[in-house]
Amino acid sequence: MKFRTIRYFFKEAFANLLRNGWMSLASVGAVASALIIFGSFLMISINFDHVAKDVESQVEITAYLKDSVNQLEINQIEYQIKSITGVKEVTFISKEQALEEFKKQVGEELLEGIENPLPHSFRIKVESPQEVADVAYRIQGIAGVEEVKYGKGVVEKLFNITYWMRLLGLAIMAIFAVISVFIISNTIRITVFARRREINIMKYIGATDWFVRWPFLIEGMLLGFAGSLIAMTFLIIGYNYLYDTVKLNIPMISLLPIEEFYDYSLGLLAMGTFLGAFGSGFSIKRFLRV
Amino acid sequence: MLHMIEMVGVSKVYPGGCVALQDINVKIEKGEFVFLVGPTGAGKSTFIKLLFREELPTRGQIFFNGKNITRLRPNEVPYLRRRLGVVFQDFRLLPQKTVYENVAFAMEVVEASPRDIKKRVPRVIEMVGLSHKLNARPHELSGGEQQRVALARALVNNPDVIIADEPTGNLDPDTSWEIMKLLNEINKKGTTLIVATHAKELVDTMRKRVLQLENGRLVRDEERGVYRCEI
Secondary structure (H helix, E strand, C coil): CCHHHHHHHHHHHHHHHHHCHHHHHHHHHHHHHHHHHHHHHHHHHHHHHHHHHHHHHHCCEEEEECCCCCHHHHHHHHHHHHCCCCEEEEEEECHHHHHHHHHHHHCCHHHCCCCCCCCCEEEEEECCHHHHHHHHHHHHCCCCEEEEECCCCHHHHHHHHHHHHHHHHHHHHHHHHHHHHHHHHHHHHHHHHHCHHHHHHHHHHCCCHHHHHHHHHHHHHHHHHHHHHHHHHHHHHHHHHHHHHHHHHCCCCCCCCHHHHHHHHHHHHHHHHHHHHHHHHHHHHHHHCC | CCCCEEEEEEEEECCCCCEEEEEEEEEECCCCEEEEECCCCCCHHHHHHHHCCCCCCCEEEEEECCEEHHHCCHHHHHHHHCCEEEEECCCCCCCCCCHHHHHHHHHHHCCCCHHHHHHHHHHHHHHCCCHHHCCCCHHHCCHHHHHHHHHHHHHCCCCCEEEEECCCCCCCHHHHHHHHHHHHHHHHCCCEEEEECCCHHHHHHHCCEEEEEECCEEEEEECCCCCCCCC
């Protein structure tokens, strides 16, 4: 392809954008609003995910040991727990440490003069939250372990909720992706339709399909790019505001930092551009068959 | 011998069973001027559509300069069309482009160099007598002038053949005459011309080769013919 041909394509694309000024604006608006809606759901979805992961990672197993165990047995138990696959971290909490912690919680005076009723224990973190129940079951089987606690039921419920949240987020995202494609290809179809005469003449003169197609593809990409740029600006400003508000008012929920959202918005930009090209390529296909 | 255009046993049946052309055998030589006549629905438009590969024949072969154009791959079709200039009854100019731009457009489409475009476009516009209207837009022109622009556009890439489908169909008799004279001049410079028309007086006066179609059949092929000979 010759350089001046490429220049011609861009010249045509820009000329067409200006010539159909209002139509172009409508397309950009459609792309922007579709992507804002899509991006909002993406934002919600990735934060669901983030919060879910955060909660999941806080789930740990506590294994209480029998009172009768001696130091040697404690070392053996620790070794056995560590050898279970999926175990990430094992911390030993002695009777004395447990009491200290308990004192901190309820107050020193209350426990004055009472013999330490607390057992030795291990706190275990696992690689992936889904393995909690399995690991807990196996620790239960180790000799010398009295009782294993991990918030049974609560953990399962939490996993259930995060699972459905993720699924819902994905479904909503998919729906809006389809809606965005539809709006874009439809708007560009209108501009292509308005110029079907021109396309027809070009084909009669002996233009190749790609020669006809390129200016429209570029036009579509520019529309998509402009639309997603607007959407991106809106989303980043909106997200910044949301992030600060949540941080100030609900400190226990930590949203995904804005920096990580930049990557997503770059993806959104690429997607808008691609959707624009895809939409116009899709729309022009019919008019090339001459 | 290599003919400019040769149709061998060409039939065209449209989906739905409408028979547009039946067993057409015709040869057109380089530099000929051929009128294609016949009533509406006789198959003139189909004949033309087959020539520049808008349609494919149902049966038979069509050769252009010895090359079988029914066997062209889709990506070869544009290169066939560059050797054919087409003129339509409704001119088909781009309304937002000037006369100059409309003609230059045909050269841009085939990726000619800007230098060639600058040199060639004014020459061709002069040839059709519109040098004084270079920057006018189609809606500022009369029908005859618009058809001249369309002719210039068809000519600008130096095609081997110019195909005109009812070029004077929308024009008054005087203007039609001027267009015909222009076509004749173009033909004298060596370009093969195929003109589908209803204009009886023009055909009778010009005395060129006449192909007459009737219900999809070629019923007459006559040198120096008239529109209709009474039998």
